[in-house]
Amino acid sequence: MSGTPLLLRRGVAAAAAAALGLALAACNSDVSQVNSGASEAPSGKTGPVKIALLASSSQNGFNKAVYDGAVAKAKELGDVEVTIFDGKFDSQTQFNQVQNVASQGTYDGIVLVPNDNVGIAAAIPAAAQAKIPVVTTLFPVGPKLTELTPQVDGVVSTVAADTEENSKKLAEGVVEYCRDKDPCKVAILIGQLQFPFDNLRNKAYRSVLDPHKNIKVVATGQGNYDRDTSLKAMQNILQANPDLDVVLSNADQQTIGAQVALESAGMDLSKMYVTGGGGSQEAVKQVRAGKWAADQIDFPNSMGKAALEQVVNAVRGKPVTPVVDADTLGPVPVIVTKEVLDQHPGFKGEWAD
Incomplete structure (x- = not known):
C-alpha cells in the first residue's frame, strides 16, 4: 500500500461509492474552515489518556502495524490506552465512528487511518467541538490531496508523505x-x-x-x-x-x-x-x-508511533508538530x-x- 492513499485494502464495500458522494456533499459546507497550521490544542489533561484508533480496516496488515506502533508508543509514554476500531474499508462506517467517538465522551483523542480522506472531513468538526484532537495518518484529511498541513479544524497533525x-x-x-x-x-x-x-x-x-x-x-x-x-x-x-x-x-x-x-x-x-x-x-x-x-x-509501525505521540501531546497541552513527513521515519x-x-x-x- 502506498500508499497510500494508502490507503491497503482487502476489499471495498459496495456502499463506499455512495457514502463518498454523501460525505463530499457535506464536506462542501463543513470544511470551510482552513488552517495554516495545527488546530488549537486543549489546555492540557492530567491523568490517563484514552485514544481511539480508527483503522480503515482492523483486519488489514498495514493498519495492524499502525496500531502496534501506537500501542508501543503508548506504553513508552505511560498512562495511555489505545483502542482500535474497524472501519471495514467502508467510508460511511468510518464517518459514523468519528461522530460516535466525538459524542461518547469516552476518548480524549483520535488517530485516523482514513478510507475516504475527502469525505471524512465533514465528520471532523464534531470532534473539534468536543475538543477531541485528531491526527491523520497515511493521507491528509480535506479537499486538497497534496496539502499535508492540517486543512480542517480538529485535525492537529498529519503523519503522511507526498503521494x-x-x-x-x-x-x-x-x-x-x-x-x-x-x-x-x-x-x-x-x-x-x-x-x-x-x-x-x-x-x-x-x-x-x-x-x-x-x-x-x-x-x-x-x-x-x-x-x-x-x-x-x-x-x-x-x-x-x-x-x-x-x-x-x-x-x-x-x-x-x-x-x-x-x-x-x-x-x-x-x-x-x-x-x-x-x-x-x-x-x-x-x-x-x-x-x-x-x-x-x-x-506504518513508525507512523503509528509518531501519530500517537502527536495526539497525546495535543491532549496533554504540549507542543504538536503539524506535519510529520512519513518518508523520514525509516532507514x-x-x-x-x-x-x-x-x-x-x-x-x-x-x-x-
Missing part, C-alpha cells in the same frame, strides 16, 4: 527501464479509481509515462488491495496482452496476486519491470530476490531497488501482509 511525488518517482523507474524498448508495454494495477488518492496516483503515473512515445499503457486494472482480485485482473490483462514488459502497481498485495498470474503464464519477472507499494515484508523479499524491480516503501529511501536493499541488509519491512 503524488512518490508515485511519480515510482513511474520514473519505468521510464528508465523502457528507454531502449519500443514499444514498451505497461499494465497499471491500481487500487480503486473511485477513491481520491488512487485516482491521484494513476494521474501521477500517466503524467510521467505519457510523454514517452515508446511507452504504451495497454491496460489499467483495479486490484482492490487484494491478492485474489489482482490475480484475476492480471489474468484478464494477459489474455489481451501476453507480452507485457512492465507491471506498475501501487500496492504490494496487488503485486503478489499479479505475480501468481504472470508466473503461471510462464513469464520471468526478473526480465520485466514489476513494482509494488507499501514496503511489506514479502515485498522486500521479492525485491531482494530480483523478481520485483522496485517497491515504494511505507513505515531506507521511499523507492527501494535490489541495489538499495543490498546497502541495508537489516531492513525487512515494518508490516506483514
